[in-house]
Amino acid sequence: MATSTKKKMGRPTRYSHELADIICELIRSGKSERQICAMKGMPSIQTLWVWKEKYPEFLEQSARARADSADFYNDRRMKKAEELYEIAQRHLKAGESIPKGVVEAIKVSIQEDARESGLRDDSRYGDRKRVALIGADGGAVKVETRQQYDLSNLSVSDLEKLEALLNGIEESSDAGGSKKMESS
Numbered sequence: 001m002a003t004s005t006k007k008k009m010g011r012p013t014r015y016s017h018e019l020a021d022i023i024c025e026l027i028r029s030g031k032s033e034r035q036i037c038a039m040k041g042m043p044s045i046q047t048l049w050v051w052k053e054k055y056p057e058f059l060e061q062s063a064r065a066r067a068d069s070a071d072f073y074n075d076r077r078m079k080k081a082e083e084l085y086e087i088a089q090r091h092l093k094a095g096e097s098i099p100k101g102v103v104e105a106i107k108v109s110i111q112e113d114a115r116e117s118g119l120r121d122d123s124r125y126g127d128r129k130r131v132a133l134i135g136a137d138g139g140a141v142k143v144e145t146r147q148q149y150d151l152s153n154l155s156v157s158d159l160e161k162l163e164a165l166l167n168g169i170e171e172s173s174d175a176g177g178s179k180k181m182e183s184s
Contacts, residue, residue: 014043015051020058023048024065030072030116033062070121077113080106 026036037045052059084106091098117125135141151159 013051014047015055015058019043020051020055020061024061027062027065028068028072030069030076067121070117070125073113073116073120074125077110077117080110080113084110 023033023036023042026039027033033048034045036042037048043051052062084103087102087106088098114125118127122128133141151162154162
C-alpha cells in the first residue's frame with residue numbers, strides 16, 4: 001500500500017531568531033512595522049502578521065520593542081524641549097525675539113513625539129486615565145438607590161390611605177359611613 005505525503009505549498013519561511021531580533025531592534029529605534037517592511041530584504045507586513053500568530057515569542061518580543069520605542073520618542077521629545085529652551089535663553093540674553101515659525105515648528109514636532117510615545121505605550125505616556133471603583137472592604141461597590149416622592153400635593157385622606165398601604169393597615173368602615181383605620 002503506497003502512502004502519499006502531502007507537500008507543503010508555498011515558499012519556506014524566512015523567519016529566524018536573528019531576523020526577528022533585527023526587526024525588533026528597528027522597532028525599538030522608532031521605526032514602524034510598515035517602514036521596516038518597506039526596507040530591502042525585509043518581509044511584507046502580511047508576513048509579519050503571520051509570524052506574530054505562528055511564533056508567540058516573536059509577538060511578545062515585538063510588543064516589548066514597541067513599548068521600548070515609546071521611550072525613544074519620549075527622549076526625543078524631551079531633547080527638543082531642552083533645545084527650544086536653550087534657543088529661548090540665547091535670544092533672551094541677546095535681547096532678540098525668536099522667530100514665531102521656529103517655535104511653532106519645534107512645538108509641533110514635540111507634540112508629535114509625545115503622541116507617538118502615547119500610541120506606543122499608553123500606560124506610561126498616554127492621556128487616558130484609568131479609574132477603579134472599590135468598596136470599603138476592597139470588594140465590589142455597594143449601590144443603593146432611594147426613591148423620593150413629593151407628597152405635598154396629596155390630600156389628608158390620600159395621605160392616610162398611603163400610610164395604611166405602607167404600614168399594612170387595613171381600612172374598615174363604621175356604621176356612619178366614614179372610614180376608620182384599624183391596625184391589624
